[in-house]
Amino acid sequence: MSATETTAATTTSRAEYCVVACAEAWRSAGEVLASPMGTVPAIGARLAKLTFSPELLLTDGEALLMADVPAIGSKPGAVEGWLPFRQHLTLTATGRRHVMMGASQIDRHGNQNISCIGDWAKPARQLLGVRGAPVNTLNNPTSYWVPKHSARVFVEHVDMVSGVGYDRAAAAGPSATRYHRVPDVITNLGVFDFETPDRTMRLRSLHPGVTVEEVTGATGFALTIPDEVPYTREPTEDELRLIREVIDPKGLREREVPA
Numbered sequence: 001m002s003a004t005e006t007t008a009a010t011t012t013s014r015a016e017y018c019v020v021a022c023a024e025a026w027r028s029a030g031e032v033l034a035s036p037m038g039t040v041p042a043i044g045a046r047l048a049k050l051t052f053s054p055e056l057l058l059t060d061g062e063a064l065l066m067a068d069v070p071a072i073g074s075k076p077g078a079v080e081g082w083l084p085f086r087q088h089l090t091l092t093a094t095g096r097r098h099v100m101m102g103a104s105q106i107d108r109h110g111n112q113n114i115s116c117i118g119d120w121a122k123p124a125r126q127l128l129g130v131r132g133a134p135v136n137t138l139n140n141p142t143s144y145w146v147p148k149h150s151a152r153v154f155v156e157h158v159d160m161v162s163g164v165g166y167d168r169a170a171a172a173g174p175s176a177t178r179y180h181r182v183p184d185v186i187t188n189l190g191v192f193d194f195e196t197p198d199r200t201m202r203l204r205s206l207h208p209g210v211t212v213e214e215v216t217g218a219t220g221f222a223l224t225i226p227d228e229v230p231y232t233r234e235p236t237e238d239e240l241r242l243i244r245e246v247i248d249p250k251g252l253r254e255r256e257v258p259a
Contacts, residue, residue, distance in 0.1 A: 015257035112163030133162035149187035151220035166199035
């Protein structure tokens with residue numbers, strides 16, 4: 001079924017489609033560190049670990065590698081390793097991590113901004129700063145999670161480059177492109193990638209209930225839109241059970257992506 005057709009009513013919430021889309025980012029990732037930033041990505045990483053990516057490494061968000069998969073907000077019942085900040089940076093620099101960051105702005109080439117809004121000399125808003133975004137994007141796969149898709153976030157040009165996009169990596173040369181990869185951009189409306197000849201953003205799937213027109217109206221640049229846009233896949237019954245009963249029994253996902 002294409003996303004242009006009418007969808008049937010479903011008991012799966014929008015937040016749960018987002019969780020499944022985030023989990024898919026770590027499918028077949030192997031023994032790499034998942035670094036999800038945000039509630040929905042954290043649930044997605046744990047879902048991937050419990051289903052199709054059992055070798056995935058998860059942390060407690062501080063300095064411990066978890067040997068089990070506790071519910072969001074709970075402490076691990078078993079620990080398999082110590083991961084202090086120094087060792088975490090080593091994993092980042094050697095590419096053995098797939099981080100899913102947020103984005104205050106992102107453009108059609110995948111450049112991301114979490115530093116400031118407005119001119120750098122006199123910004124209208126001061127944000128986090130570039131943090132580890134440049135190293136993340138040049139050394140390991142970096143995906144993005146945007147819980148509220150809007151033209152304020154999806155802009156033609158970011159005000160400052162924090163995470164490096166495909167155009168700037170190409171301009172910098174082989175040292176920048178060697179390990180550079182932005183696999184997924186996941187939002188409350190759909191899933192996007194850069195699998196186009198010019199490495200610009202493409203709509204890969206829509207969450208059920210969302211239209212192409214809704215996405216393009218909330219995006220501040222021209223997206224590549226395939227002739228047939230599929231829907232984000234349905235979660236299995238077991239995945240829904242894990243999300244609702246094991247990983248997020250308090251329903252925190254619904255606060256990040258309201259129905």
